[in-house]
Amino acid sequence: MPIAVDIDVMLARRKMSVGELADRVGITPANLAVLKNGRAKAVRFATLAALCEVLACQPGDLLRWEAEAEAEGDAEADAEAADTAVE
Secondary structure (H helix, E strand, C coil): CCEEECHHHHHHHHCCCHHHHHHHHCCCHHHHHHHHCCCCCCCCHHHHHHHHHHHCCCHHHHEEECCHHHHHHHHHHHHHHHHHHHC
16 A cells, blocks of 8 residues: 555654553554554544644654555565565
């Protein structure tokens, strides 16, 4: 997907856990993990606003666009790394 999610970066900068962020935003840790790992197909503006408020950041600090070729290259590299780890 060409949209990358950088919640991990902001969590590290704020020294905050996923559980704490989920509690403060008002979503489940499982739903936050789906968003954080880039598996979400959509995000509500209210959720994005709550994330920005809790993390004291802008939406652009959490979401960024990547060209399809970069995203596909990253996925291929991840798949190759997984294949190597299994061997």
